[in-house]
Amino acid sequence: MASLFTRIIRGELPGRFVWKDDRCVAFLTIAPLAPGHTLVVPRDEIDHWIDLPQDLATHLTEVAQAVGKGIQQAFQPVKVGMMIAGLEVPHVHLHLVPIRTLQDMNFANQDRNPNPADLDAAAERLRSTLRSLGYKQVSD
Known part of the structure; x- marks a missing residue:
């Protein structure tokens, strides 16, 4: 059975995509820790x-860095945190979170x-x- 993320990638479930390439996608989470959580x-x-x-791990990190730069510029947090947790969906995903305080990385604070x-x-x-940063992989 396809994971929740595979169903989003296939278009079977809605997703707010910000990046698409042949190896990965980036989309906003439906339960953000902060606006821009991707x-x-x-x-x-x-x-x-x-x-x-x-090579895929490297690609994901490169995309995370590019999207993180976008989050930094768009939302002006102190930093953009990156975390790999993975218990909630059995499909690798990197969380990119605009953080202003340590509380912004606490999943108990998700907006459900x-x-x-x-x-x-x-x-x-x-x-x-x-x-505006020149990335061509931005989703429409």
């Missing part, structure tokens, strides 16, 4: 990050009922910033 997800369904082929208009606005803000 997941970088490989197209290949791999459960544990330690099982990633090295965010305003869809706020998520749409955050996605468009990030896409616009990534385009």
Whole structure:
């Protein structure tokens, strides 16, 4: 059975994509820790990050860095945190979180009922910033 993320990638479930290339995608999470919280997800369904082929792990990190630069510019946090957790969905994903305090990295603080208009606005803000930074992989 396909993972939740595979279903989003395939278009079976909605996703607010900000990046698409032949190896991975990035989209806003539906339960953000902060506005702009984005997941970088490989197209290949791999459960544990330690099982990633090295070239794919490198690619995911490079994409995370590019999207992180967009988050930094678009949302102006103190830093952009990156975390690999992986218990909630059995499909590798890198969390990119705009952080102002350590509390911003606490999953107990997730907004489990965010305003869809706020998520749409955050996605468009990030896409616009990534385009202005010259990235061609920005999702439409």
